[in-house]
Amino acid sequence: MVLAGERRLAVPGPLGEIIPGGGLQRGSVVRVEGPAGSGATSLVLILLAAATVAGEWAALVDGDGVLGGLAAAEAGVALDRLAVVRAVPASLYGRVVATLLDGVTVVGATIPRGFRPADARRLEARARERAAVLVAAGSWPGEAALRLRAEHSSWSGLGRGEGLLGRRVLRVAVSGRGAAGRERVAELVTGSCAAA
Amino acid sequence: MLCLWCPDWPVVAARRADPSLEGVPVVVLDRGFVLAASVEARAEGVRRGLRRREAEVRCPGLVIRPVDSAGEARAFEALSRAVEVLAPRLALDRPGLLFVPTRGPSRYFGGDEALATRLMAGVAAVLVGGDRPGDDEVAEGAGEPDVRIGVADGVFAARLAARRATPGAAFVVPAGESPAFLAPWPVRVFDDDDLASLLVRLGLSTLGDFAGLPEASVLGRFGLAGLGAHRRARGEDEHPPALRVPPPDLELHHEFDPPVSRVDTAVFAGRALADRLLAELAADGLICTRVRVEAETEHGERLARSWRLSAGGSARGGGSAGRLQGGGGVGSSPGSAILADRVRGQLEAWVSRDEGPARAEAGRSADDDLVTSGLTLLRLVPEEVVVAGRSQLGLWGGDRAAAERAGRALVRLQSLLGPEAVTTPVLQGGRTPDEQVAWVPWGDDPPALSDHCRPPVPPGYSDSGGDLSATNVQTSAGWPGAIPPPAPAVVFQPARPAELLDAAGQPVVVSGRGEASAEPERLNSLALPRGGGPVEAWAGPWLQDLRWWDPAARRRRALWQVVAAGIACLVSVEGGEAHLEAVYD
Numbered sequence: 001m002v003l004a005g006e007r008r009l010a011v012p013g014p015l016g017e018i019i020p021g022g023g024l025q026r027g028s029v030v031r032v033e034g035p036a037g038s039g040a041t042s043l044v045l046i047l048l049a050a051a052t053v054a055g056e057w058a059a060l061v062d063g064d065g066v067l068g069g070l071a072a073a074e075a076g077v078a079l080d081r082l083a084v085v086r087a088v089p090a091s092l093y094g095r096v097v098a099t100l101l102d103g104v105t106v107v108g109a110t111i112p113r114g115f116r117p118a119d120a121r122r123l124e125a126r127a128r129e130r131a132a133v134l135v136a137a138g139s140w141p142g143e144a145a146l147r148l149r150a151e152h153s154s155w156s157g158l159g160r161g162e163g164l165l166g167r168r169v170l171r172v173a174v175s176g177r178g179a180a181g182r183e184r185v186a187e188l189v190t191g192s193c194a195a196a
Numbered sequence: 197m198l199c200l201w202c203p204d205w206p207v208v209a210a211r212r213a214d215p216s217l218e219g220v221p222v223v224v225l226d227r228g229f230v231l232a233a234s235v236e237a238r239a240e241g242v243r244r245g246l247r248r249r250e251a252e253v254r255c256p257g258l259v260i261r262p263v264d265s266a267g268e269a270r271a272f273e274a275l276s277r278a279v280e281v282l283a284p285r286l287a288l289d290r291p292g293l294l295f296v297p298t299r300g301p302s303r304y305f306g307g308d309e310a311l312a313t314r315l316m317a318g319v320a321a322v323l324v325g326g327d328r329p330g331d332d333e334v335a336e337g338a339g340e341p342d343v344r345i346g347v348a349d350g351v352f353a354a355r356l357a358a359r360r361a362t363p364g365a366a367f368v369v370p371a372g373e374s375p376a377f378l379a380p381w382p383v384r385v386f387d388d389d390d391l392a393s394l395l396v397r398l399g400l401s402t403l404g405d406f407a408g409l410p411e412a413s414v415l416g417r418f419g420l421a422g423l424g425a426h427r428r429a430r431g432e433d434e435h436p437p438a439l440r441v442p443p444p445d446l447e448l449h450h451e452f453d454p455p456v457s458r459v460d461t462a463v464f465a466g467r468a469l470a471d472r473l474l475a476e477l478a479a480d481g482l483i484c485t486r487v488r489v490e491a492e493t494e495h496g497e498r499l500a501r502s503w504r505l506s507a508g509g510s511a512r513g514g515g516s517a518g519r520l521q522g523g524g525g526v527g528s529s530p531g532s533a534i535l536a537d538r539v540r541g542q543l544e545a546w547v548s549r550d551e552g553p554a555r556a557e558a559g560r561s562a563d564d565d566l567v568t569s570g571l572t573l574l575r576l577v578p579e580e581v582v583v584a585g586r587s588q589l590g591l592w593g594g595d596r597a598a599a600e601r602a603g604r605a606l607v608r609l610q611s612l613l614g615p616e617a618v619t620t621p622v623l624q625g626g627r628t629p630d631e632q633v634a635w636v637p638w639g640d641d642p643p644a645l646s647d648h649c650r651p652p653v654p655p656g657y658s659d660s661g662g663d664l665s666a667t668n669v670q671t672s673a674g675w676p677g678a679i680p681p682p683a684p685a686v687v688f689q690p691a692r693p694a695e696l697l698d699a700a701g702q703p704v705v706v707s708g709r710g711e712a713s714a715e716p717e718r719l720n721s722l723a724l725p726r727g728g729g730p731v732e733a734w735a736g737p738w739l740q741d742l743r744w745w746d747p748a749a750r751r752r753r754a755l756w757q758v759v760a761a762g763i764a765c766l767v768s769v770e771g772g773e774a775h776l777e778a779v780y781d
Contacts, residue, residue, distance in 0.1 A: 036725045037763030041685035041781040057602035068778060069621030069633030070683035079621050081599075083606050083638055087617050096609060103605025105598065155764050155780075158733040158757060161715065164680060165735075165757050165764055165780060190682070 009106065009133065011050040012076050015043070018186040020176050024050055024106070025145055027128040032137045034150030039170040040137060041067075042075060042190070043148050044108045047135045049076035051106035059083040059100045061093075061109040094119040101132045111138040149173040151185070198296040198308070199346045199354035200279065200315060202323075204232040205292025208341060209271040210261045212323055222259045223251055231263060235342065266459070266544040268292075271323075273545035276501065278322040282314055287486055287504045291541060295351060295504060308347040312366030319343050349374035351504075352428040356381060374431035379404025386425050391418065403429040416611025446480075447577040448473050455494045455570030459547045462571055466539040473576050474535060486580040487535065489542045494569035499546055502579055503538045539576070547571065606638050615639070627678045627740060628755070629687045629766070629778050677740060679755070684766055684778035691775035694721035694728070696756065696767055705772050706754035710739040719760035719767065721776040729761025737769065 034040035120142030157166025221237035240255035346357025361367035698714035737754035753770035764780035
């Protein structure tokens, strides 16, 4: 017997306070959206951290090979339990994600355009079967138990010709299925130099 | 690496203790089965593993000796000391087999052959004439002892070279030719019968055939053990040279109060210590491949010997198989049984030395008596550890089963996409976000942390990163000129082309003194949504002088932090051209 609460992975930091239930439901799909530069990648990293904080493993399918490893460490990911898969041919994409779901608890993937709904359903089933979490960024053609949309990031600390990037306020819209269906917008304050 | 091997060590040791056995067929029995046989006995058809009666039938006049592990250990200790005089950094493998790194000694003595000749002479003196310096034993025709020396690049190749060598002449494989030397050997020489028979059934009958396979396929088909064998077949060491330096707090010691002079008491403590050491290493996900056994006595004598701990397979194939299995406790792992056996042998060699009265009265010089009083301290120091499993990925605090599951999935992916496609980030020193992370193929050992290649810190510069190892993130903070956090989540490799324009639409350039030609007003790049936008805030330029010590590779560039159209970016300007380095996504 596993209680529903135990099948959740607690999300660390302020994002955990925003997400319904405080964590990721194992065996589900989480969709992360947002235009480039709005903070969507940072959201994915925080969700990956939820796995490594719990002592589990995380993986990221990084098609373009653009992940900043340092940012992952700052987001709280234990790098020694993070695997990053690069250079995945489009024809193998579904297979690679499915293999990762077999062994890794939280799998982040930037879904390429043109990914077929049938493949998406297959991955959903695989995640449910393995009690893993698929964090799908990009154009996910299937259902999702939780949706995070990075709307906008505003930065402080940087002036015209002076200062440094410091605090960031990331506006996130969170919506889910069922009781959590109503969309909530919350502001997430990150950046180590909160004083700046 | 030089390998010194004495076949049938139990017989060698028995003859050393009792010179009358010289020249007659001898076997050493372990619980009714032949453990080792002399050359004479082998000529009559006596083999290892025969029953006592069968051996006697095949060879009338056979002299039978029981196993004397203490005597073997003592003889091996004497041999080790003879080798140590010439090459101090030896590592013992099991009685009768030891390895010496050749780099220093060979250069000193003028080549591998010269070193081998000297070792041979030194060892022969110990084994034949060493016990009775006065007697004219050598003239009796005892012949030179069966000592074989092989020199090759790696441990595995050196071991095979020693097998190829004839007594009295070393077999030297020139540097770099180990793969060619290994190629014709049959795959049986792996001490892994399952793997060998599988390879033969697949039509891969020699090491060369096996070594020719691509690494990713070997990993996918044969798993981690197969990959280790593949490395050995290619003439590399099973574990890549980047062995982890063990943390200092892993060494264990036991103090004897009152001091002990009885072997069994010391051995009892040694076995407990060995179990604890391996358990603590295993809790950290480490396997010990070399351990140093140290002891101190009441009179302040200090003794130390390094032992290699090869994987379980080779020990099983080794000469003292039966005893090894019997020696371990019922519940303990094979690794701890081997380690406990080595510790016991070493303690016997040291402590039981002053027991025999004959030994004491014989004119043995004082330096032969290593231990003149009781032991006060026994210490086990892991000298080399490798990460268990096949990766540096931490098992700290994590679920062991989860790690294994993840490992299987990642290995499957590596065989699908190639080893390079599955990586793990390792933080290292650097200034820019792309320099600060090394992407290590999953399962490889991380590169040695490149702290030592930090540029020299000018005097007076307050280097805040004093404790570099304290946390991951601080590793990067130690570099002067590094970009402070937060780190960008998207780092382009290589950087994407961009334009940083001033109000007049001209590219912003940076002078050699770090002054910008104008304030940036617009950032354009195809990597940004809608192609970029107006600059809202910026800081910079910060000049970076990269590799200033190397005229050919020297680069100067200027970095800017820019917020353009609400997106925070890191932009570099070099030689009048701007690049988008990273986005704070």
